[in-house]
Amino acid sequence: xxxxxxxxxLYAMIRTGTPLLIVALGELICEKSGVLNLGQExxxxxxxxxGFIVTLLSGSLLLGFMLAIIxxxxxxxxxxxxxxxxxxxxxxxxxxxTIFGTGxxxxxxxxYVGKPIEGLDxxxxxxxxxxxxxxxxxxxxxxxxxxxxxxxxxxxxxxxxSRPGLVLKAVGENPHAANAIGLPVxxxxxxxxxxxxxxxxxxxxxxxxxxxxxxxxxxxxxRGWIALALVVFASWKVGRVLLGAWLFGLASIxxxxxxxxxxxxxxxxxxxxxxxxxxxxxxxLSSNQARSRLVAPMSLGNPFYAKG
Amino acid sequence: MKRRQxxxxxxxxxAGVCLTALSSLSVQAAEPLKVGFVYVxxxxxxxxxxxxxxxxxxxxxxxxxxxKTTYVENVAEGADAQRVIYNLAKTGHDxxxxxxxxxxxxxxxxxxxxxxxxxxxxxGYKMAKNVGTYISTTFxxxxxxGYVASQVTKSNKIGYxxxxxxxxxxxxxxAVQLALNKYNPDAELKVIWVNSWxxxxxxADAANAMMDQGVDVxxxxxxxxxxxxxxxxxxxxxxxQASDMSSFGPNAHLLSVVDEWGPHYINTIKAVMDGxxxxxxxxxxxKEGAIVIPSFNESIPADVVAHAKELIAGIKDGSVYPFAGPxxxxxxxxxxxEGTRLSYEDLEKMNWYVEGVQSDIPQ
Numbered sequence: 211x212x213x214x215x216x217x218x219x220l221y222a223m224i225r226t227g228t229p230l231l232i233v234a235l236g237e238l239i240c241e242k243s244g245v246l247n248l249g250q251e252x253x254x255x256x257x258x259x260x261g262f263i264v265t266l267l268s269g270s271l272l273l274g275f276m277l278a279i280i281x282x283x284x285x286x287x288x289x290x291x292x293x294x295x296x297x298x299x300x301x302x303x304x305x306x307x308t309i310f311g312t313g314x315x316x317x318x319x320x321x322y323v324g325k326p327i328e329g330l331d332x333x334x335x336x337x338x339x340x341x342x343x344x345x346x347x348x349x350x351x352x353x354x355x356x357x358x359x360x361x362x363x364x365x366x367x368x369x370x371x372s373r374p375g376l377v378l379k380a381v382g383e384n385p386h387a388a389n390a391i392g393l394p395v396x397x398x399x400x401x402x403x404x405x406x407x408x409x410x411x412x413x414x415x416x417x418x419x420x421x422x423x424x425x426x427x428x429x430x431x432x433r434g435w436i437a438l439a440l441v442v443f444a445s446w447k448v449g450r451v452l453l454g455a456w457l458f459g460l461a462s463i464x465x466x467x468x469x470x471x472x473x474x475x476x477x478x479x480x481x482x483x484x485x486x487x488x489x490x491x492x493x494x495l496s497s498n499q500a501r502s503r504l505v506a507p508m509s510l511g512n513p514f515y516a517k518g
Numbered sequence: 519m520k521r522r523q524x525x526x527x528x529x530x531x532x533a534g535v536c537l538t539a540l541s542s543l544s545v546q547a548a549e550p551l552k553v554g555f556v557y558v559x560x561x562x563x564x565x566x567x568x569x570x571x572x573x574x575x576x577x578x579x580x581x582x583x584x585x586k587t588t589y590v591e592n593v594a595e596g597a598d599a600q601r602v603i604y605n606l607a608k609t610g611h612d613x614x615x616x617x618x619x620x621x622x623x624x625x626x627x628x629x630x631x632x633x634x635x636x637x638x639x640x641x642g643y644k645m646a647k648n649v650g651t652y653i654s655t656t657f658x659x660x661x662x663x664g665y666v667a668s669q670v671t672k673s674n675k676i677g678y679x680x681x682x683x684x685x686x687x688x689x690x691x692x693a694v695q696l697a698l699n700k701y702n703p704d705a706e707l708k709v710i711w712v713n714s715w716x717x718x719x720x721x722a723d724a725a726n727a728m729m730d731q732g733v734d735v736x737x738x739x740x741x742x743x744x745x746x747x748x749x750x751x752x753x754x755x756x757x758x759q760a761s762d763m764s765s766f767g768p769n770a771h772l773l774s775v776v777d778e779w780g781p782h783y784i785n786t787i788k789a790v791m792d793g794x795x796x797x798x799x800x801x802x803x804x805k806e807g808a809i810v811i812p813s814f815n816e817s818i819p820a821d822v823v824a825h826a827k828e829l830i831a832g833i834k835d836g837s838v839y840p841f842a843g844p845x846x847x848x849x850x851x852x853x854x855x856e857g858t859r860l861s862y863e864d865l866e867k868m869n870w871y872v873e874g875v876q877s878d879i880p881q
Contacts, residue, residue: 218730226723316560323562326747326766422718422744424766427560429742431717462720466727469710470677472876478713 213342219463220347227459228351228358229254229413229421233437234444234451235358235365236409241441242369243402244382244509245293248304250410251434252311253285257414259315259322262425266327275354275415282411283404285311290403294396297513308434316427329423330354354416361409366448378402382507385514395514410434439488445495445505457487551613551791553577553783554606555589556599558618563716565741565760566777567591570617570640572761573779580784584791595620600627607632613790615783616640625649636790636797641686643866645797652782655803656686657693657865658833659775659811660737661840662826663757664697666772666814667705667735669822670755674705677728679738679745681715683879687739689868693840694737695875708733709877718744729754735772746770755815762812772815773826781807801862805834841865846873 233250240247261278265271289307292298330352333339338349368375380388381398389395417433418425436458444450461483495505555574559567574587588611590602599621606614607628613636616625622642629637629649637649645651667676678694680687691709698705708731710724717740725736725745729752736756738745743766749756750767758764758774782802789795802808811830814823832838841864843854848871854860860868871879 215730218726222723222726222730226719229719316562320562323568324564324743324761324765329747417719422722422742422747424718424743424747426564426716426718426742427562428716429718431714431719433719463723463727466710466712466720466724467730469877470708470727470731470733472708476880478880 215467217343217346219460219467220343221350222463223456223460224347224351224355225421225459226462227455227457228355229416229433230437230440230458231358231452231455232354232361232409232413232416233434234440234455235361235448236406236413237437238441238444238446238448238451239365239369239378239409240402240406241446241510242378242382242507243399244385244507244512244514245399245403245406246300246304246511247286247289247307247403247406248301248438249285249289249307249311250406250437251430251432252308252315253282253407253410254311254414254417254430254434255315255428256285256311257282257411258418258429259319259414259425261411261415262327262418263319263322265419266322266325271330271419274419275412278415278419279408279411282407282409282414284407286403286407286410289407290400293513294399294403297515300511300513312428319425319427322425323427325425327419327423330420352420354412354420357412362448362452369448379507382509385509385512389514399514413437439485442495443488443491445491446507447505461487550584550586551581551787552609552611553585553587553787554603554611554614555587556593556602556606556614556616556618556621557589557591558593558595558620559591559716561589561591563741564743565716567617569760569777570615570779573783576780577783577787581787585787593618593621596624600624603628603637604631607635611635613638613787613795615786636786636795638786638797638800643799645799648797650795650797650800652786652800652802654777654779654808655801655862656775656777656809657690657840658803659809660690661693661697661833662811662829663737663773663775664694665701665829666818666822666826667694667737667755667757668698668702670772670818671702671705671735673732673734674702675728675731675733676705676707677725677733677736678707678709679721679724679728679736679740680709680711681740682713683711685866685868688871688879689865690739691875692868692872695872696840696845699872699874703874707875709875711880712740714740716741718742721745722748725749725756726752743767764813769815769817772818773811773813776810776812778808778810803833804830805836847871848873848875848878 257278260281261274264277265274289303292303293300332350332352335349339345377393378398381395385395440454443454557567561567561571578587593599593602603624615638617640619641622639622644625637625639626646629646633648639651641653642651678691695707712720712724721740721742722744725748734754736745736749738759743763746756746763746767749770755772756770757772760777762774762776764771829838839859841860843858844856845854847853
């Protein structure tokens with residue numbers, strides 16, 4: 211393996227991990243508030259299709275990304291209304307949201323299949339981007355990748371060091387206690403759900419506007435589900451989400467690179483690595499009751515009844 | 519509205535529908551031929567199902583109001599397919615096309631119940647009294663693409679994004695390798711399996727991984743135009759699959775190997791209208807207009823385009839056949855002796871690489 215190849219692998223690792231990182235950050239914040247939203251895939255697809263159509267019609271990538279985020283938020287609000295106001299089962303509602311988003315995005319986007327747009331290009335800083343090994347990885351990405359770094363830092367600070375982050379965790383651990391001391395359970399959960407939707411919309415937009423600038427039905431191809439697995443893999447720790455997303459990115463890139471180099475590693479084996487890693491982490495987490503209680507938010511998946 | 523009233527209304531409506539249906543039966547001669555299509559994917563995939571739907575539309579364009587077409591997209595292979603096909607047959611469709619391998623048994627089961635309806639199943643191998651099959655020989659187009667790739671590559675590294683190791687895909691990889699063996703034995707074919715028919719992100723990643731390793735021409739047996747876009751961004755060449763992908767890479771697009779189902783649908787519909795339709799195993803390629811290469815990139819040298827067109831003409835008149843002997847397998851054993859040809863039945867079961875392919879077939 212030469213230096214160029216390593217440079218390119220590291221570059222692709224970050225790029226591939228970015229949509230996963232963005233969705234997983236959103237889902238992590240959402241789950242921290244005690245809400246399990248399995249609708250990532252549906253929200254991502256809506257973000258992808260809306261972002262693509264807006265950019266195609268307006269020519270503005272910025273507008274495309276903004277409306278992709280708004281589409282994600284609106285989708286998450288559907289989930290929010292059903293699970294919060296009607297106290298519906300979160301798992302069923304989330305699955306329904308994915309099915310709904312998949313169908314609706316296909317319906318909206320049917321006239322836009324096969325139309326190309328100018329996607330978001332990576333930036334190039336002379337001097338820095340040329341650096342061997344880390345040059346392209348750190349200084350040759352597109353703007354959304356840098357935004358994901360900022361989002362990560364912000365989420366890390368928010369969850370671990372801020373007071374609203376403490377409120378979020380309190381609501382997720384024990385909403386009744388939080389309610390009793392006057393914390394706004396509903397408001398916190400709504401905001402967390404909306405943040406999850408915004409991140410899914412952004413990641414969807416990233417896929418259709420930067421990663422592969424095109425729209426095709428079901429183009430997320432399961433990335434929303436990988437992000438859900440990532441949150442578990444990270445055992446609900448923000449720092450580990452970053453690590454996990456990039457590791458997943460690396461695994462999926464290596465699986466392709468090795469084949470090109472002619473290594474006789476089964477591509478099937480390499481393809482299941484991310485899922486295998488998640489299962490292993492789940493096994494480790496659940497091997498010990500006390501440990502598993504420590505990591506997942508206690509009220510995850512349970513609806514909250516204000517009067518109950 | 520009370521429940522009883524509601525029931526009455528429904529019954530009334532149903533009776534009305536029945537009456538309309540009866541009255542339409544009496545004037546059946548003037549009725550259009552009803553043709554049903556069952557697709558495995560969304561018509562928005564810009565690939566397999568999209569091309570079948572384009573075929574349906576071109577048949578509509580030819581016959582106008584003499585036919586009435588119905589399509590059902592996103593039909594899962596298995597029990598669901600049987601229900602969809604049954605419904606089409608039940609609602610008076612005279613001819614039904616089922617367009618995915620996994621619809622084979624459901625089609626046969628429904629066909630037994632509707633002996634007067636004509637069925638045609640794409641890519642399958644089982645037939646019945648009223649079930650024919652049709653398939654197109656994509657390897658002809660891939661052979662031509664392999665030739666063009668062998669001439670335009672500067673790095674002598676050609677990439678192939680493959681979906682699943684099934685005979686159809688292995689056969690087409692072999693067709694490309696045979697073209698390389700013949701026209702540029704120094705060129706190396708790198709195959710990357712992505713284990714998916716459709717995952718734009720992964721296809722783009724595979725294309726990028728190949729270009730990182732010096733590949734400058736990319737072929738694919740997956741359905742999204744993502745690899746074409748990736749090649750366009752980095753100044754490489756790519757070959758489009760199933761549909762014309764030139765709009766995704768005006769500079770990168772060497773050519774597309776396009777499935778044209780229109781001619782088959784038009785001919786079959788005519789045969790059913792005339793009452794001459796009989797179930798057949800239709801294998802159609804460039805000769806029948808089922809495999810088309812609509813355009814060549816202007817940057818391809820004129821003599822290469824000219825020879826590619828000669829190849830196409832040769833394939834059409836039968837003088838060129840990609841799988842004509844001598845063909846050796848990867849280990850160097852002579853499998854197809856000089857003077858013989860692999861038959862279509864052999865190609866349908868192909869599970870070995872020809873000499874020259876670098877990697878192994880994933881197990």
